[in-house]
Amino acid sequence: MTARVLEILLTDRCKSLDLKRKAFETLGTILSDTSSNDEIDLGGFDRTEIKTMFDRFEYQVDKRHSGSVIRTKVGLYVEDTKNVWLDSLEPIGYYELETDFNGEILDDYFVIEKQKYVDDIAIVSHFQNMNKILPLGYLRRNHIQYELVAYISLVGTLFISKQFEGTGRFIKRAYTYLETTDNSRLDQNYLKESKSFLKMMKSYLVRNNLVTEGLKEELQQE
Known part of the structure; x- marks a missing residue:
């Protein structure tokens, strides 16, 4: 046959x-x-x-x-x-x-096999790039960077979990932290990557209408 x-x-x-x-x-x-x-x-x-x-x-x-x-x-x-x-x-x-x-x-x-939004923005790749330049000392709770690192991590974690409103709230908190902290005391490479990441995430949430109108207005002011 x-x-x-x-x-x-x-x-x-x-x-x-x-x-x-x-x-x-x-x-x-x-x-x-x-x-x-x-x-x-x-x-x-x-x-x-x-x-x-x-x-x-x-x-x-x-x-x-x-x-x-x-x-x-x-x-x-x-x-x-x-x-x-x-x-x-x-x-x-x-x-x-x-x-x-x-x-x-x-x-x-x-x-x-594909997650809408999550795969679209390739967030895992961004995290990997940021972690490559993150000194382990910044994970200590008494370090000046710890709060920013925590906010960045929650932004990514909540986004992957599709908790978009929470994602936006922690983006807002990260911006507030940067506005009230002496940026010269922060690691400049990590600071640059963090700002780029926050801007990307903020723009994506706003552009795709993934947060409430009130939060969208707050993010657009950053």
Whole structure:
């Protein structure tokens, strides 16, 4: 049997079991469940933003601890506003329906691989760059830098947790600290990176309307 013949047989099997329909129906139920936004993690994306497209069938046979399975994979995409991805669709995750070769559903997986806003700003990379120039002594509670380091850390932590209002509040506190502290006593390299980081975060929160109007006005004054 040639590889092409085997491919045709497997594809015909999937069609006869109507696996695409089963996968899209189950996924549709997940995405249409509006009872609570906390029911499923969409990575910060709105349900209406997510587009679904069939990606492929995968086959696993002669598994050591279970029988053979067919995996029907549906890609999750959002519109690519930067025109980088194929067909202007940026992948953010996938849905996978696992069945046996008789079409009996064994399991399914809903996976979000990209976080809206968090991945967009590459905040982890910024933290890594800042930590490279952060002397360990500044982590001592009695050090002049400690308060600023704490504010910067909370800005990043809250942003990653999508607590955007809290992020903005600690950006404001960091600016207040810098305004009331003799900046010449601070490490100048870390100070420069901190100011750049705060400006970037402030602009991002304001531009994407991620904080309340009152806080937005306060941040715009900085």
